[in-house]
Amino acid sequence: MSGHAGHHQSHTHSHSSPSAARAGERHQQPLAVAFALIVAFLAVQLVAALLTGSLALLSDAGHMATDALGLGMALAAIHAATRGSTNPQRTFGWYRLEILAALANAGLLVAVGLYVLVEAGLRLGDPPQINATVVLIVGVLGLIVNVVAFVLLREGAAESLNVQGAYLEVLSDTLGSVGVIVGAIVMGITGWGWVDPVIGAVIGVFILPRAVRLGRQALRVLVQAAPAGIDVESVRHDLAGIPGVVDVHDLHVWTLTSEMDVASAHLMVGRGTDSHGVLDQARHLLSSRYRLAHATLQVEPDDHTGCDEVSW
Numbered sequence: 001m002s003g004h005a006g007h008h009q010s011h012t013h014s015h016s017s018p019s020a021a022r023a024g025e026r027h028q029q030p031l032a033v034a035f036a037l038i039v040a041f042l043a044v045q046l047v048a049a050l051l052t053g054s055l056a057l058l059s060d061a062g063h064m065a066t067d068a069l070g071l072g073m074a075l076a077a078i079h080a081a082t083r084g085s086t087n088p089q090r091t092f093g094w095y096r097l098e099i100l101a102a103l104a105n106a107g108l109l110v111a112v113g114l115y116v117l118v119e120a121g122l123r124l125g126d127p128p129q130i131n132a133t134v135v136l137i138v139g140v141l142g143l144i145v146n147v148v149a150f151v152l153l154r155e156g157a158a159e160s161l162n163v164q165g166a167y168l169e170v171l172s173d174t175l176g177s178v179g180v181i182v183g184a185i186v187m188g189i190t191g192w193g194w195v196d197p198v199i200g201a202v203i204g205v206f207i208l209p210r211a212v213r214l215g216r217q218a219l220r221v222l223v224q225a226a227p228a229g230i231d232v233e234s235v236r237h238d239l240a241g242i243p244g245v246v247d248v249h250d251l252h253v254w255t256l257t258s259e260m261d262v263a264s265a266h267l268m269v270g271r272g273t274d275s276h277g278v279l280d281q282a283r284h285l286l287s288s289r290y291r292l293a294h295a296t297l298q299v300e301p302d303d304h305t306g307c308d309e310v311s312w
Helices: 017-026 028-052 055-083 097-125 132-157 161-190 195-222 232-240 275-290
Strands: 002-004 007-011 245-257 260-269 294-301
Touching (some): 028 055, 028 132, 028 161, 097 195, 232 245, 232 275
């Protein structure tokens, strides 16, 4: 704790940055395995589509290519974030790259969803002739690959927006594989060509709202809005309730990246109040009640002026 002229600026010493970095690194290997599986099957799917002339397989290969691109971006972002930065101008390193990758993944998912819906509409008017047997075989293989990738990414999706983006892409493609299998079976039995575009439209409707939700979460982080689960006024009220604190101002709560919610605030205390005690109580309150383990707190006497004039 350092200070001068009775004005103390204090920082907590229990930071969440290392744990968040380890979280990204922990999910790097499952992402890499899923990425390798998706790319390998993408090659198989493309060859099958070109040999059979199947538009359905070629379209699904495009969806799989989007998965591969999303997984590759996720891996690159995590690698950059965990590597850190030696540039003193990048005071938060590369952590925000994860959020940028999640936003890009959301954009890709929206594009895929819209493409599927448009393509489904076109096919309803002129259903293509598809070799149902080949489509069924490739669909089953695709389902196996996607289920394996789905299992690999499930745990990380709960902790990281970046991994969540890749997880949603694999999830949507898993449903796509199920749709391809069902469509191949029905078309093989009945010869109904319109089944394929109907299933495609259902997949598109499933993809879009989830992509939009992911994009909104990423944008919320980028505009530095308070985390959805934290009421800033409640934080202000609880900090003001600490014995000796007479005012709380310049309070900010935001998310740096997944698992890294941070805060800063000025705490004005009455004359004679133990600033060290106020700092310890505030740090404990933010960490235990709001899971804000990384906070920058400035403790200042009530006769100090100027700090409460900040307009933003």
